[in-house]
Amino acid sequence: MASAQQAVVDPGGNESRNEILQAAAELFMELGYAATSIDAVAQRLGATKGRIYHHYRSKADLFFDVQIAAMNRLNEQVEPIARGAGDPLERLSAMALRHTQILLTELPMQKVAVQGLERHLLGASSGAKRLRSVVKMRDDYEQMFVEVIDDGVRAGLFVDQPAKLITKPFFGALNWATVWYSQRRLQSAEAVDDIAHALAAFALRGLLKDPNHEAARKTALFRDHLG
């Protein structure tokens, strides 16, 4: 899990901050925004409130930083694949798989980011500008998928539907995991990865005109996991 470790260490090596984000994400997920307090985050970490306040002035600050860290994490992993070599199908398969692996293995952070948990509770005044910036990150991330999907539609590989529309159920098939999936201590990394493959393959089939097309058959996702 070397790459997962990198997720919680930002370029400045600020592990403390990332531990705080991780603990906050867990509490937001378990208790909801309203019931989570800086106190509870400190308790979860076995730290003082002062340690949290050293980094974050408020719970809202913490909430936004969780979302930003989670979106950065997805972006840094998925963008190179989107911008890299390969036909739309090959790239999109790899993007979907990586996206889903991150959701499943880093569930608390991603759940907060993907579902934009209870944004309305933040109040308009202080939150509005930062909320827009998080929404923009999410929109830009989605747009990256829309463009690859549009390439696949134009190439005649994907169904003739507006790319913006069919990106919605595509993400739905993957992101719904943040609603139903729960991490289990005894579940092996392989079992989790099988789920990620099944979800990504489902989402790709949803787009494909013909999953038995040669281009699909030679794609790693389908070649290894003919499902």
Place this chain on the structure above:
Amino acid sequence: MASAQQAVVDPGGNESRNEILQAAAELFMELGYAATSIDAVAQRLGATKGRIYHHYRSKADLFFDVQIAAMNRLNEQVEPIARGAGDPLERLSAMALRHTQILLTELPMQKVAVQGLERHLLGASSGAKRLRSVVKMRDDYEQMFVEVIDDGVRAGLFVDQPAKLITKPFFGALNWATVWYSQRRLQSAEAVDDIAHALAAFALRGLLKDPNHEAARKTALFRDHLG
């Protein structure tokens, strides 16, 4: 919209109660559970608090009844299709389409039901038993789909994956609409129905071994909306 009207009129003809549920669902969706009050529901209806308290003792009562009414609505529409005639593909297509049409046209109620909005905020004591009953309704509803999907797997039409697992992205493709979709005053019923068809067709393709198989081609969902 004769059938949609039936949704808000229960067998006892208790329109008042259903108006309250509808208004409460809208507020839960817009403001979240914590920020919604019996007062706000009364205000939205232009009614007195007394009228609400006549039916509901607390906000939690109201919240559960929204979820139960929404699940009943899905069940009464989808169960006859599941138990009816037709091969698994034909039945599942019709089930997926009806499910999605209800989500899109009755968004506030369904959003609360599908996402189980902020359950953790209800507190364990009074809510636990009722929460279990709502979760059971949702589980039973999902199980109905699992069984039809399993039939399709056994018939060799759907991919060889555990039905319980592939039902998750199937619902994800449809239910994610409660996250991204917003009702617009100027959107025609046809435009909404096109979205429902696109989502249902996506979800079906996600399951199908071969969307160009004769059984798929003769299914209404694909015949009318090849795409």
